[in-house]
Amino acid sequence: MTNLAPLFLLDPDVVFLNHGSYGACPRPVFQAYQDWQLRLERQPVEFLDSRRALSPRTQAVREAMGRAFGADPDDIVAQVNATQALNIVAQSLDLAPGDEILTTDHEYAALEKTWAYVCQRTGARIVPVTVPLPLMEEAQFTDTLIAAMGPKTRVLFLSHITSATAMLFPIARAVAEARARGILSVIDGAHTPGHIPLDLDALGADFYAGNCHKWLMAPKGSAFLHVRRDCQAMIRPTTISHGWEAGKHGQDPGPFGHSAFIDSLEVQGTRDPAAFLAVTAAMDFREAHGWDAIAQRCQAMAAETGARLAKLTGLPPLCAEEFRAPQMFPVRLPPFDPAQLQPLLMERYRIEIPCYQWQDHHIARFSVQGYTRQSDLDLLVTALTEIFALKG
Numbered sequence: 001m002t003n004l005a006p007l008f009l010l011d012p013d014v015v016f017l018n019h020g021s022y023g024a025c026p027r028p029v030f031q032a033y034q035d036w037q038l039r040l041e042r043q044p045v046e047f048l049d050s051r052r053a054l055s056p057r058t059q060a061v062r063e064a065m066g067r068a069f070g071a072d073p074d075d076i077v078a079q080v081n082a083t084q085a086l087n088i089v090a091q092s093l094d095l096a097p098g099d100e101i102l103t104t105d106h107e108y109a110a111l112e113k114t115w116a117y118v119c120q121r122t123g124a125r126i127v128p129v130t131v132p133l134p135l136m137e138e139a140q141f142t143d144t145l146i147a148a149m150g151p152k153t154r155v156l157f158l159s160h161i162t163s164a165t166a167m168l169f170p171i172a173r174a175v176a177e178a179r180a181r182g183i184l185s186v187i188d189g190a191h192t193p194g195h196i197p198l199d200l201d202a203l204g205a206d207f208y209a210g211n212c213h214k215w216l217m218a219p220k221g222s223a224f225l226h227v228r229r230d231c232q233a234m235i236r237p238t239t240i241s242h243g244w245e246a247g248k249h250g251q252d253p254g255p256f257g258h259s260a261f262i263d264s265l266e267v268q269g270t271r272d273p274a275a276f277l278a279v280t281a282a283m284d285f286r287e288a289h290g291w292d293a294i295a296q297r298c299q300a301m302a303a304e305t306g307a308r309l310a311k312l313t314g315l316p317p318l319c320a321e322e323f324r325a326p327q328m329f330p331v332r333l334p335p336f337d338p339a340q341l342q343p344l345l346m347e348r349y350r351i352e353i354p355c356y357q358w359q360d361h362h363i364a365r366f367s368v369q370g371y372t373r374q375s376d377l378d379l380l381v382t383a384l385t386e387i388f389a390l391k392g
């Protein structure tokens with residue numbers, strides 16, 4: 001199968017193994033993004049006029065997302081990133097002193113801060129459970145969460161794919177159990193669109209945020225928030241603009257043509273919608289290149305390289321393969337100083353890869369995407385073997 005590196009804008013002098021942080025946008029998708037920007041600048045008034053041009057265009061993207069992610073387009077709204085989307089949710093909830101937000105010890109640091117901020121303001125508290133490692137069975141995960149659900153639990157906050165540990169959490173039963181107990185589920189899907197199959201309606205989470213700029217390969221600044229219909233009235237935008245209460249004051253369904261939920265979150269002052277509008281170009285690109293087969297090849301390469309490294313280090317994996325993010329691998333290594341290892345890998349081998357300590361584990365997380373060559377992964381194995389004097 002041909003390597004797709006020439007279709008990307010990445011620096012050919014860098015062995016780029018960190019797709020997970022910010023994604024990478026293919027040339028034709030980036031071109032589509034810039035085309036939207038040029039059209040905007042030609043006639044800004046018409047382009048940004050919701051009724052004349054913008055609303056039907058964002059609607060078309062929401063419809064494409066609905067088809068791709070198993071959701072009603074009216075339950076999806078454009079967002080700039082998962083952090084923003086999850087902030088809106090966290091800051092919308094009516095929490096009181098003593099209320100509990102149940103979560104895990106694998107969450108993304110920025111969102112831990114978001115909940116800490118919400119707790120400071122409301123008197124609620126975060127209850128992080130320790131996910132049993134190595135995670136080999138779904139029940140280890142879900143039963144740990146169920147055991148921690150109590151009368152004060154108001155929110156269940158989970159990553160679908162975790163950042164530091166690159167794990168694919170089996171969240172379905174936990175979400176259902178939360179619902180059965182009247183606990184709101186808030187899911188951080190920053191890594192899932194374009195990475196794993198999504199069926200948002202079947203999952204039934206109350207709030208689900210996803211990024212399109214990571215694995216779907218849309219331009220940076222393209223994300224969505226999905227909210228179950230019966231929870232949409234809870235949402236309070238963090239920015240109040242023309243779209244707020246647009247459907248009220250005798251203007252139903254509102255001057256922007258959508259529900260109060262969509263208008264209040266999409267009409268938020270002057271901003272550039274080009275990245276969101278280019279999401280369909282990313283979907284088209286993937287389809288044109290038969291991305292399912294490419295993703296499968298990437299998954300096989302990730303698994304094979306991860307297994308080679310585990311054999312060399314002798315360190316067992318954090319989880320069974322079914323609970324690992326398909327295209328990311330958290331390589332456990334002997335103790336290292338992240339401030340030294342990351343620059344060393346770049347300076348000596350030109351490898352871009354995140355290296356960090358998570359709890360007691362020292363991890364280098366590599367990503368495999370359509371542009372990754374087998375030789376890139378071989379170089380990573382060589383580099384780590386040399387640096388850590390691995391013998392297997």
Ligand SMILES: Cc1ncc(COP(=O)(O)O)c(C=O)c1O
Pocket residue numbers: 020021081082083084107108110111159161162163188190191211
């Ligand atoms: C699990 C997780 N959640 C949230 C985010 C934040 O994504 P963004 O910066 O696009 O908001 C990341 C980013 O890597 C992440 O890994």
